[in-house]
Amino acid sequence: MSTPMITPKRRFEGQTVIITGAGSGIGWATAQRVAHEGGRVVAVDINQERLDALSEELHNYTVHTVRADVSSEEDIVAIMDCAGNTIDALINNAGIMDGFEPLHEVNDDVWERVMRINVDSVMRLSRAVLPYMLEAGSGAIVNVVSEAALRGSAAGAAYTASKHAVVGLTLSGAAIYTPLGIRINAVAPGGTRTNIVAQPASALGADRVFKIAGAIGARVAEAREVAAAITFLASDDASNISGAVLPSDDGWSAV
Ligand SMILES: NC(=O)c1ccc[n+]([C@@H]2O[C@H](COP(=O)([O-])OP(=O)(O)OC[C@H]3O[C@@H](n4cnc5c(N)ncnc54)[C@H](O)[C@@H]3O)[C@@H](O)[C@H]2O)c1
8 A cells, every 4th residue: 555645734845936916815724724724925015904814814934025016027037036946836816806797788997907907917927927837847826717717607708708718728828837847726715805896887787797696695604715725726735737727616616
């Protein structure tokens, strides 16, 4: 019989992990978990106050903060300068909601903003990090998508399209890079208690989405529960997993 695998308590010891949107919610909980498990965290957020609060809470751990807009190519340079040449994991978590607008109500501003922050950012930062992972022959990327990446009834058209696009980047990346030692996966959270702004701007869209979600009745999760799935996929515990889209949603995706 082979020796069973035991989850080490400090799965990120000696590792550098970039986490975007680390100033709040799921990103904050992921930064906490990685730091407590020995990782060097490069915590990225557009909101300096939130980063300062994270630094204060994790002052006994190795946490570098970078105020950056993840959708801006210039700001990606600052993130990479802070991370250095060895990046063990990248968690593409930063994202924004839409206003539940159905397709005929989507305006260009909402579409551009949601696609830029939810999709362009994932492409830009992954593109910057991958050459270093290729050089090392190892690495893990975890993209935070949504229930809206799995179905059409969890958000508006722009957010739903953006999260489906990130699944595309996840699968394309996994198909190409897994044989080269780089795993790429996604976590699809259901409703999670965070600071995300989900302000309905469409009566039609909100009514339909809330009715369906209400009928399913999945509970609202805590951010740390989603962080557990993210850190699992980012760690060597998931050494045999690439190209997965893992729901963390109290069973919503099964209904
Ligand atoms: N909360 C939920 O119910 C839920 C459900 C499904 C998916 N998600 C996804 O989880 C991820 C994290 O969301 P959350 O709920 O923790 O939200 P949150 O608003 O609590 O945290 C997101 C963080 O990202 C930062 N951010 C926003 N735009 C940025 C940018 N351009 N550059 C850098 N940082 C930026 C914000 O300042 C914020 O601190 C998002 O991708 C979101 O789509 C959330």
